[in-house]
Amino acid sequence: MHNLKNYSFILLLLSILSTNSVEAQESFDPIGEYQLTTFISELGMSVSANLEIVSDEDQYAARLRSDLDPEGSVTRDVTVEGREIRLGVGTPDGDISIVLAIANDDSLEGSWSTLGAGGSFTGRKIR
Numbered sequence: 001m002h003n004l005k006n007y008s009f010i011l012l013l014l015s016i017l018s019t020n021s022v023e024a025q026e027s028f029d030p031i032g033e034y035q036l037t038t039f040i041s042e043l044g045m046s047v048s049a050n051l052e053i054v055s056d057e058d059q060y061a062a063r064l065r066s067d068l069d070p071e072g073s074v075t076r077d078v079t080v081e082g083r084e085i086r087l088g089v090g091t092p093d094g095d096i097s098i099v100l101a102i103a104n105d106d107s108l109e110g111s112w113s114t115l116g117a118g119g120s121f122t123g124r125k126i127r
Contacts, residue, residue, distance in 0.1 A: 030080045031055055036123035064089050
């Protein structure tokens, strides 16, 4: 019985030590402006884009502007999970799905896809 108590105590101690406290976790606020760069092989060119995410009542909204679409497209199809942002943007050439993973230093990597095309993003949260 003495070994069982020691074993239970050790398990309890290990679970406490391995659990991240909520206070120790860094919260992520997706609201802000992001600079993105991608290479579109179908066009043979690099494209710069600016993504702005705002709070729209109880959800997020985003505007994506690029070298190819300076006016930009607005979407409310934005979800945030941890430090990952997913959005869908409708454009005249079709819908684009975007996934961005933001690192603690505000650098980012991500991907985009649309009908028959896709690529990767690099960039940074600038504000």
